[in-house]
Amino acid sequence: MKECPYGEKCYRKNPIHFGEFSHAHLDAIYKKGNASGDYDIPAKYSSEMIQTQLRLLEKLFPKSEVKKENKANVSGSKLPVNAPIRSGTSTSEFSNSNPSGSSTSRSAGPDDTSNLAKKQKLNAKNIRDYIPVVVEKGGMAKKLERAAPYNMFFTAITDSKPTHSEALSITLQEILDESLGEIESTVQINFMVDIGWLLGHYYFAGILSKPLLVLYGDESPELLSISKFKPQVTAIRVKMPTPFATSHTKMMFLGYSDGSMRVVISTANLYEDDWHNRTQGLWISPKLPALPEDADTGAGESQTGFKQDLMLYLVEYKISQLQPWIARIRKSDFSAINVFFLGSVPGGHREGAVRGHPWGHARLASLLSKHAAPIDDRIPVICQSSSIGSLGVNVQAWIQQDFVNSLKKDSTPVGKLRQMPAFKMIYPSFGNVSGSHDGMLGGGCLPYGKNTNDKQPWLKDHLQQWKSNDRYRSRAMPHIKSYTRFNLEDQSVYWFVLTSANLSKAAWGSFNKNSNIQxxxxIANYEVGVLFLPRFVTGEDTFPLGNNRDGVPAFPLPYDVPLTPYAPDDKPFLMDYLHG
Incomplete structure (x- = not known):
């Protein structure tokens, strides 16, 4: 059996992983433990993590069977084919399993058969051992219907019980719920993908054998070889033009057996921590039926042009495996979608005659100029993200000249003298993180560093605390990214953006201001988001804030208002605190 490449740093909590890889440090501790499950864990290890891994070993290799299992491993036998997955590396066991729990490609010996029967019983009982928040199946379609007209959700928080039954809380299992349609194939486009954890969800959703296309950004050794073990999984790492660029998009396509499809745009990576105690946002499209065979080429477009913008975005990847999905999108009816697609793609982009600016903050400016109701200049631009880029020596350098200058746009006729609105940035303070569900480790999703922060001391004057008491998420650190303008006096929201894009030039773009050329x-990154504009969602100029208005539900902001500015002794959480 191969030694785990992560060695003592292995954080996996995936039973399948332990059937493929050995862990000398775990084996040593496990061997010395007694039958009651008491272990002497060296101080250098995370006791909680090691305890979790040892408990999994106990389930998979009971003390009475350790010798027998070790012999089986030496002879090439591995963990039973349908052991569930929680987090970690995928293995060849997946190529031998299907959602019904039967072996499909290898013959099992007597020991394998008896072990398989045991593990199948374990699977049926213990989904909660692998997925922290489990919602009863079959109810997602009604939940989505009740979330209209916004279709915006937040991930359920493991350690915040009220979120488990909140109307706008969601789990990954619910996105795959059969009430939304019978899934025949899927696409996952994301930055970080823990394929074992993801396939665990597919297993419990009964779609493990269905074709899955994964486009990923972050390096992942497991994904390089996944097709050997899972032929129905195609994994492609997105190539970036520069070393510092990131394929940061978080989007999924769900294809259904009746020919329809669905688009989900999210802020969450596809690994356990992001769906555990972190605040994430998701937008889920209505079901998008297939168009009639004889439909015109321009048929099935939404008022917002979502379909065209999505296809133009996908073409930018230049990945042939996306072509069938682009064709499927072209032949689907997107007319029920009421939000705008907002993307960023790497490269240099200029304004076009037809679409205006195609990507980044300039694209947002084009849409706001056309469709946003006039907004008083005193209304601030509110930004919120899980990381902050290098923004310049002062607030004017990029924030005002580029970013806020785009986000202040509205449909007021050109020519009127305008002021620069205030800029406010919601970012967790040190106190927010230290008081989070996971303590200081809650800051693991906030990669803002001291080197960058030291170069922009002016930013502190604009920083706001993370508070989300109304949604029971104050202690769930935000990996969500959102941008908006709202008026507390008349309780209205003018527009709202949910996106993968953090507050950075790489994500949103920076103008090359050469006076001789346009x-x-x-832009460095791939990013995707949605823009909610009231005229297309509710037919009004603004969304209600806080309370329903004339039968229109209040827009679900992810944080509490009014905002809470940093106190003089507050400081932003910096990733360096985790390493010091």
Whole structure:
């Protein structure tokens, strides 16, 4: 059996992983433990993590069977084919399993058969051992219906019980719920993908054998070889033009057996921590039926042009495996979608005659100029993200000249003298993180560093605490990213963006201001979001804030208002605190 490449740093909590890889440090501790499950864990290890891994070993290799299991491993036999997955590396066991729990490609010996029967019983009982928040199946379609007209959700928080039954809380299992349709194939486009954890969800959703296309950004050794073990999984790492660029998009396509499909745009990576105690946002499209065969090429478009913008975005990847999905999107009816698609793609981009600016903050400016109701200049631009880029020596350098200058746009006729609105940035303070469900480790999703922060001391004057008491998420650190303008006096929201894009030039773009040529917007990353504009969602100029208005539900902001500015002794959480 191969030694786990992560060695003592292995954080896996996936039973399948332990059937493929050995862990000398765990084996040593497990061997010395007694039958009651008492272990002497060296101080250098995380006791909680090691205890979790040892408990999994107990379930998979009971003390009475350790010798027998070790012999089986030496002879090439591995963990039973349908052991469930929680987090970690996928293995060849997946190529031998299907959602019904029967072996499909290898013959099992007597020991394998008896062990398989045991593990199948374990699977049926213990989904909660692998997925922290489990909601009864079959109810997601009604939940989505009740979330209209916004279709915006937040991930359920493991350690915040009220969120488990909150109307707008969601789990990954619910997104895959059969009430939304019988899934025949899926696409997952994301930055970080723990394929074992993801396939665990597919297993419990009964779709493990269905074709899955994964486009990922972060390096993942497990994904390089997944097709050997899971032929129905195609994994492609997105190639980036520069070393510092990131394929940061978080989007999924669900294809259903009746020919329809669905689009989900999210802020969550596909690994356990992001769906555990972190605040994430998701937008889920209505079901998008297939168009008639003889439909016109332009048929099935939404008022917001979502379908065209999505296809133009996907073409930018230049990945042939996406072509069937682009064709499927073209032949689907997107007319029920009421939000705008907002993307960023790497490169230099100039304004076009038809679509205006195609990507980044300039694209948002084009849409706001056309469709946003006039907004008083005193209304601030509110930004909120899980990381902050290098923004310049002062607030004017990029925030005002580029970013806020785009986000202040509205449909007021050109020519009126306008002021620069205030800029406010919601970002967790040190106190927010230290008081989180996971303590200081709650800051693991907030990669803002001291080197960058030291170069922009002016930013502190604009920082706001993370508070989400109304949604029971104050202690669930935000990996969500959102941008908006709202008026507390008349309780209205003018527009709202949910996106994968953090507050950075790489994500949103920076203008190359050469006076001799048309300004070029330089973008480094792939990002995707949605823009909620009232005229297209509710037919009004603003969304209600806080309370329903004339039968229109209040817009679900992820945080509490009014905002809470940093106190003089507050400081933003920096990733360096985790390493010091």
């Amino acid at each position: 300004p070029c917007l330089r």
